[in-house]
Amino acid sequence: MTPGTAFFQDVDFITAAYIVAFSMFIMGLARLTSPTTAVQGNKIAAVGMLVAVVATLLNPELDGADFALIAVGLIIGTIIGVPAARNVKMTAMPQMVALFNGVGGGAVALIAWAEFRELGGDLSTELDVGIPLVFAAIIGSISFWGSNIAFAKLQALISGSPVKIPGGLFVNIALLATAIGAGVAILLGSESEGLFILILVASALLGNLAVLPIGGADMPVVISTLNAFTGLSAAAAGIALDNYALIVAGMIVGASGTILTDQMAKAMNRSIGSVLLGGFGGEAPAVEGGSGETGGTVRSTSAADVAILLAYARQVVVVPGYGMAVAQAQHTVREMAKALEKKGIEVKYAIHPVAGRMPGHMNVLLAEADVPYEQLREMDDINPEFGRTDVSLVIGANDVTNPDARMKADSPIYGMPILNVDESKQIIVLKRSMASGFAGIENPLFFNDKTQMLFGDAKASVAEITSELGQL
Amino acid sequence: MTSTILTSIAILVLAAFVGFQVISKVPNTLHTPLMSGTNAIHGIVLLGGLVAIAHADGFLSRLLIVIAIVFGTINVVGGFLVTDRMLSMFKKKPEPVASPEDGDT
Numbered sequence: 001m002t003p004g005t006a007f008f009q010d011v012d013f014i015t016a017a018y019i020v021a022f023s024m025f026i027m028g029l030a031r032l033t034s035p036t037t038a039v040q041g042n043k044i045a046a047v048g049m050l051v052a053v054v055a056t057l058l059n060p061e062l063d064g065a066d067f068a069l070i071a072v073g074l075i076i077g078t079i080i081g082v083p084a085a086r087n088v089k090m091t092a093m094p095q096m097v098a099l100f101n102g103v104g105g106g107a108v109a110l111i112a113w114a115e116f117r118e119l120g121g122d123l124s125t126e127l128d129v130g131i132p133l134v135f136a137a138i139i140g141s142i143s144f145w146g147s148n149i150a151f152a153k154l155q156a157l158i159s160g161s162p163v164k165i166p167g168g169l170f171v172n173i174a175l176l177a178t179a180i181g182a183g184v185a186i187l188l189g190s191e192s193e194g195l196f197i198l199i200l201v202a203s204a205l206l207g208n209l210a211v212l213p214i215g216g217a218d219m220p221v222v223i224s225t226l227n228a229f230t231g232l233s234a235a236a237a238g239i240a241l242d243n244y245a246l247i248v249a250g251m252i253v254g255a256s257g258t259i260l261t262d263q264m265a266k267a268m269n270r271s272i273g274s275v276l277l278g279g280f281g282g283e284a285p286a287v288e289g290g291s292g293e294t295g296g297t298v299r300s301t302s303a304a305d306v307a308i309l310l311a312y313a314r315q316v317v318v319v320p321g322y323g324m325a326v327a328q329a330q331h332t333v334r335e336m337a338k339a340l341e342k343k344g345i346e347v348k349y350a351i352h353p354v355a356g357r358m359p360g361h362m363n364v365l366l367a368e369a370d371v372p373y374e375q376l377r378e379m380d381d382i383n384p385e386f387g388r389t390d391v392s393l394v395i396g397a398n399d400v401t402n403p404d405a406r407m408k409a410d411s412p413i414y415g416m417p418i419l420n421v422d423e424s425k426q427i428i429v430l431k432r433s434m435a436s437g438f439a440g441i442e443n444p445l446f447f448n449d450k451t452q453m454l455f456g457d458a459k460a461s462v463a464e465i466t467s468e469l470g471q472l
Numbered sequence: 473m474t475s476t477i478l479t480s481i482a483i484l485v486l487a488a489f490v491g492f493q494v495i496s497k498v499p500n501t502l503h504t505p506l507m508s509g510t511n512a513i514h515g516i517v518l519l520g521g522l523v524a525i526a527h528a529d530g531f532l533s534r535l536l537i538v539i540a541i542v543f544g545t546i547n548v549v550g551g552f553l554v555t556d557r558m559l560s561m562f563k564k565k566p567e568p569v570a571s572p573e574d575g576d577t
Contacts, residue, residue, distance in 0.1 A: 241524065
């Protein structure tokens with residue numbers, strides 16, 4: 001071994017590299033909070049990660065490790081991760097984040113399990129390792145399974161609407177008690193691997209059952225919570241493995257993730273507690289999916305009629321939602337807006353903080369279509385304008401326009417801030433069918449006298465409207 | 473032993489304060505990218521896998537760790553890439569579209 005390699009394998013050198021790495025994480029995160037520096041911030045954090053990984057590979061502790069196995073792991077992970085991130089559609093990004101978060105939690109749980117085996121199963125003599133390991137196993141497993149359910153819900157593999165589990169809260173508490181009980185037994189000296197597996201399984205069930213009852217509209221808050229969880233579990237694993245990089249990076253994510261979750265929940269006028277305590281409203285009676293109370297008739301219209309209505313408007317507000325994202329209609333919408341602007345009609349876009357599946361979803365899509373930033377209006381900014389708006393064009397948005405949130409106290413979304421689309425003079429709703437939104441509830445806006453529905457694929461409909469506009 | 477664990481806990485506590493402070497008021501638009509960015513950072517668990525494999529004995533332990541390394545790598549690589557794609561809206565704007573401000577007559 002040359003003196004050079006000895007230097008790079010020095011423990012102090014590696015710790016120094018870790019310090020550089022987590023400094024970069026902190027700088028990166030700070031930059032991610034502002035639009036002008038965000039891109040750079042992400043890159044800084046990524047470089048920090050590279051530094052941390054390279055330094056770890058040089059770690060003398062790894063002498064004698066099977067580098068072939070490490071290579072296999074890194075290569076397989078890259079082969080799966082890169083195309084997944086590259087090819088995922090803008091619309092599917094939220095569930096991708098859930099999935100990436102889940103595997104992180106899974107990794108923590110697996111490491112905890114392997115470390116338990118490595119310690120010969122006896123954690124009672126080294127509680128400073130044992131306690132964090134048990135914690136990492138519980139939280140990692142919850143995060144993995146909870147994230148998978150969040151993914152499945154957003155990907156529509158399972159129903160996005162809240163699933164009521166009988167005795168839900170009680171069952172969850174029992175599962176948590178089981179996991180903690182098994183953990184305590186292990187810490188007291190039981191060397192049974194079965195008990196450790198019981199921790200993982202009970203936590204896994206808890207992860208599943210805790211997320212299942214939560215409606216799809218609340219999923220961003222859930223993913224953010226689980227994200228913070230994974231951070232905490234990583235920090236715990238760091239304590240067990242005595243690895244500062246893990247402790248710092250994990251804890252920073254745990255803490256900042258909590259703040260972020262809180263901000264997200266506030267943007268939706270929800271509290272974290274009410275989201276996590278299962279389904280909309282927690283204790284509130286389950287909502288009947290039926291259309292009984294709303295009733296009324298729905299008027300459908302044609303693209304040509306919509307074009308005429310738009311052509312004679314002074315101000316048109318486009319209200320995009322998940323439907324626009326699914327249809328990838330943002331470019332077509334931009335074309336239509338250009339056609340309207342040519343006629344001297346003012347076009348604005350009303351962006352609800354949680355339109356689509358995630359906060360900021362619509363901004364990303366519309367920016368991709370080069371919609372001028374000044375035309376994107378946040379909810380508080382645009383709401384007073386609806387009264388002066390001749391036509392509101394709702395493209396695949398549903399729950400965020402539901403007036404029940406304002407008026408009907410027993411509605412599951414009561415209190416959620418919405419776009420006051422129903423105040424505009426005319427409302428056109430583009431929708432594929434009369435199916436209800438992600439929250440699984442009826443929207444009286446569709447039955448409003450001022451509302452006309454244009455059924456069909458959003459992209460095709462908008463294209464048709466644009467071509468009709470050209471002929472006027 | 474005690475001193476090591478206390479050092480770890482000291483670092484943990486400080487990191488928590490940094491985490492709380494670094495995120496102040498975030499515009500709604502950045503909620504998702506920021507979540508995705510923090511998500512990529514906890515991919516640091518990959519290091520745990522790398523360190524653990526050195527002393528993993530037996531087939532099952534090694535298998536668990538290799539899977540953990542795969543998972544960690546997906547978390548890191550996928551996380552940063554997907555965040556970068558989300559942030560594409562904040563990258564260079566090719567053509568500044570002139571928005572006709574209120575068409576008078």
